[in-house]
Amino acid sequence: MKDELADLLRQALHGLCQSLGEPLPDPVAIHLERGRGEGHGDYASNLAMRLAKPLRRPPRELADALIEHLPIHPHVERVEVAGPGFINFFLTQDAASAVVARIHREGAEFGRCNSGGGERIIIEFVSANPTGPLHVGHGRGAAFGAALGNLLEAAGYDVHREYYVNDAGRQMHILAASVLVRYLEHRGEAVAFPANGYRGDYIHDIARDLEANAGERYRIAAAELTAGLPADANAGGDKEAYIDALITRARALLGETRYQEILSAAVAAITHDIEDDLAAFGVRYDRWYSEHSLVASGAVDRALEKLTTAGAIYEDNGAQWFRATDYGDDKDRVVRRADGQITYFASDIAYHLDKFERGFARAIDVFGADHHGYMARVRASLEAFGHDTDRLTFRLVQFAILYRGHERLAMSTRSGEFVTLRELREEVGNDAGRFFYVMRRPEQHLDFDLELAKSRSNDNPVYYIQYAHARVCSVLAQLEERGIEHDHSAGLAGLGRLNEAHEQALIHALGRYPELIESAAASQEPHQIAQYLRELAAAFHTYYNAHTFLVDDAELRDARLALITATRQVIRNGLAILGVSAPQSM
RNA sequence: GCGCCCGUAGCUCAGCUGGAUAGAGCGUCGGCCUCCGAAGCCGAAGGUCGCAGGUUCGACUCCUGCCGGGCGCGCCA
Numbered sequence: 124m125k126d127e128l129a130d131l132l133r134q135a136l137h138g139l140c141q142s143l144g145e146p147l148p149d150p151v152a153i154h155l156e157r158g159r160g161e162g163h164g165d166y167a168s169n170l171a172m173r174l175a176k177p178l179r180r181p182p183r184e185l186a187d188a189l190i191e192h193l194p195i196h197p198h199v200e201r202v203e204v205a206g207p208g209f210i211n212f213f214l215t216q217d218a219a220s221a222v223v224a225r226i227h228r229e230g231a232e233f234g235r236c237n238s239g240g241g242e243r244i245i246i247e248f249v250s251a252n253p254t255g256p257l258h259v260g261h262g263r264g265a266a267f268g269a270a271l272g273n274l275l276e277a278a279g280y281d282v283h284r285e286y287y288v289n290d291a292g293r294q295m296h297i298l299a300a301s302v303l304v305r306y307l308e309h310r311g312e313a314v315a316f317p318a319n320g321y322r323g324d325y326i327h328d329i330a331r332d333l334e335a336n337a338g339e340r341y342r343i344a345a346a347e348l349t350a351g352l353p354a355d356a357n358a359g360g361d362k363e364a365y366i367d368a369l370i371t372r373a374r375a376l377l378g379e380t381r382y383q384e385i386l387s388a389a390v391a392a393i394t395h396d397i398e399d400d401l402a403a404f405g406v407r408y409d410r411w412y413s414e415h416s417l418v419a420s421g422a423v424d425r426a427l428e429k430l431t432t433a434g435a436i437y438e439d440n441g442a443q444w445f446r447a448t449d450y451g452d453d454k455d456r457v458v459r460r461a462d463g464q465i466t467y468f469a470s471d472i473a474y475h476l477d478k479f480e481r482g483f484a485r486a487i488d489v490f491g492a493d494h495h496g497y498m499a500r501v502r503a504s505l506e507a508f509g510h511d512t513d514r515l516t517f518r519l520v521q522f523a524i525l526y527r528g529h530e531r532l533a534m535s536t537r538s539g540e541f542v543t544l545r546e547l548r549e550e551v552g553n554d555a556g557r558f559f560y561v562m563r564r565p566e567q568h569l570d571f572d573l574e575l576a577k578s579r580s581n582d583n584p585v586y587y588i589q590y591a592h593a594r595v596c597s598v599l600a601q602l603e604e605r606g607i608e609h610d611h612s613a614g615l616a617g618l619g620r621l622n623e624a625h626e627q628a629l630i631h632a633l634g635r636y637p638e639l640i641e642s643a644a645a646s647q648e649p650h651q652i653a654q655y656l657r658e659l660a661a662a663f664h665t666y667y668n669a670h671t672f673l674v675d676d677a678e679l680r681d682a683r684l685a686l687i688t689a690t691r692q693v694i695r696n697g698l699a700i701l702g703v704s705a706p707q708s709m
Numbered sequence: 710g711c712g713c714c715c716g717u718a719g720c721u722c723a724g725c726u727g728g729a730u731a732g733a734g735c736g737u738c739g740g741c742c743u744c745c746g747a748a749g750c751c752g753a754a755g756g757u758c759g760c761a762g763g764u765u766c767g768a769c770u771c772c773u774g775c776c777g778g779g780c781g782c783g784c785c786a
Contacts, residue, residue, distance in 0.1 A: 519713080
């Protein structure tokens with residue numbers, strides 16, 4: 124409908140310019156928006172106001188002239204000029220209620236569009252290091268990324284979802300050392316736990332699995348492991364130096380084969396745990412991309428060579444630096460340390476280069492807000508490769524702050540005091556989790572109230588929306604119970620009977636859905652869907668409270684049933700994008 | 710110090726890429742339970758959109774400078 128109106132305006136503009144003897148102003152972008160209040164019609168255009176300057180005439184005069192040149196359209200009841208020069212379109216009731224028939228016709232497809240044009244887009248999200256279970260902060264990235272993926276798919280993009288597994292580098296060695304120390308502890312070779320090690324219970328679990336599978340295979344003497352090592356932090360030393368020395372010693376004592384076994388077992392255990400966790404949260408990926416594989420395949424070296432060829436690398440103090448400042452970053456960045464090791468950033472460069480080389484037209488990185496410092500350097504590296512950096516978008520997701528009612532939960536990542544995503548899911552359920560995480564703009568801090576998320580009341584937005592869905596199901600059940608016939612096609616034919624204000628409001632809300640998907644996808648903002656669903660549910664509940672659906676008048680009853688089942692369909696479609704279920708009953 | 714994000718009703722937040730009288734929910738206040746689901750329903754009050762300039766027909770929206778809050782600035786990941 125919106126497009127048709129835009130077309131009418133375009134024709135009117137042509138006619139107007141012809142009669143005025145003026146050339147067409149260059150950008151003939153016809154902007155239409157939904158009318159807000161009752162008096163503003165169904166759609167409004169600011170075209171006349173935009174033309175005022177190029178055509179050197181007052182906007183209201185232009186608006187009147189445009190309307191005169193506007194072709195007749197069967198669905199347009201009348202057109203008015205209002206305010207400073209808005210052109211307001213009032214649609215016939217048939218046109219408005221036609222959306223109900225369309226929803227029934229298109230079902231789960233309703234709202235999908237092709238603004239993406241099948242463009243291949245890769246979205247990377249969560250990508251937490253495999254050093255422990257996901258915590259509640261990662262949950263938001265997961266829910267956001269998953270919803271954004273669904274949203275873009277609904278808008279006609281060919282979406283590829285990826286998790287970048289940082290399974291290479293020093294953190295992995297620290298993980299291996301942590302597991303080894305726990306393992307030895309269990310085998311009676313107690314070693315003081317390194318200050319910089321990972322302390323969580325899951326380390327014990329991994330160590331126990333290691334024992335179950337390999338018994339004494341990794342047993343080494345505690346005294347040998349620690350002899351001559353520098354002091355750890357609690358003994359006045361440096362925790363970094365200590366753990367590095369510990370790792371080196373462990374490798375020497377175990378030999379590379381056995382050491383790598385521990386390391387891979389630990390990484391695999393944690394990665395699987397993360398996979399399970401996300402899968403249980405309804406978050407699916409097309410690929411888990413291993414950093415290690417990137418290093419092993421030589422892709423990182425190749426990327427660095429390309430940068431060197433481009434003259435974007437220099438040496439200083441024995442290390443290799445990327446000239447990030449030449450491309451808008453505020454510092455140059457080390458890509459290869461003096462000891463020959465590549466940095467995390469180096470593999471990140473290779474990974475992003477690979478995304479574009481795999482042919483994705485666009486890439487989206489969902490980062491936690493604490494990683495915003497990486498935007499500039501990653502973008503800089505792509506620019507150095509000669510890629511159009513506009514093809515890469517960063518979406519920063521702010522942290523979630525947990526509340527239990529009014530009490531704010533302390534969440535320190537130290538001392539294992541953090542709340543895991545799993546714990547949150549078990550407490551509030553996946554539906555509330557998914558919804559709460561995405562109901563706010565991602566760049567806004569999120570107050571996540573566990574009590575509210577669990578509550579079965581209308582104050583809880585998830586409950587409120589799901590309840591609207593269940594209520595429609597409940598009405599249909601009631602229908603059956605009473606043995607009332609429901610004539611579906613009669614309902615669609617009789618939509619003209621729906622002229623109560625509540626019905627008009629609900630129909631109007633339903634009609635907005637396709638435009639909503641388009642705009643939410645364009646701005647990559649799933650929260651718009653959450654916001655809309657609450658409004659839609661409110662329109663439905665209000666209607667429900669004001670009118671009885673199962674009236675004796677069969678034609679009216681069928682029309683109302685057509686309306687509420689259409690509402691149910693749209694709620695389902697919207698919730699599906701957010702990854703929230705649409706239950707038959709609460 | 711530099712960079713990124715945020716600042717809208719008492720609280721938590723929307724505000725459709727610059728439009729008309731800035732909207733919801735909670736809370737507060739006032740009414741409501743014979744009715745397809747009353748842990749609900751209906752209504753009202755509540756605002757210097759952090760401050761000050763600028764851009765233009767028009768600014769919550771864009772630009773600049775302040776103020777306040779969060780985060781980041783390693784040859785860490």
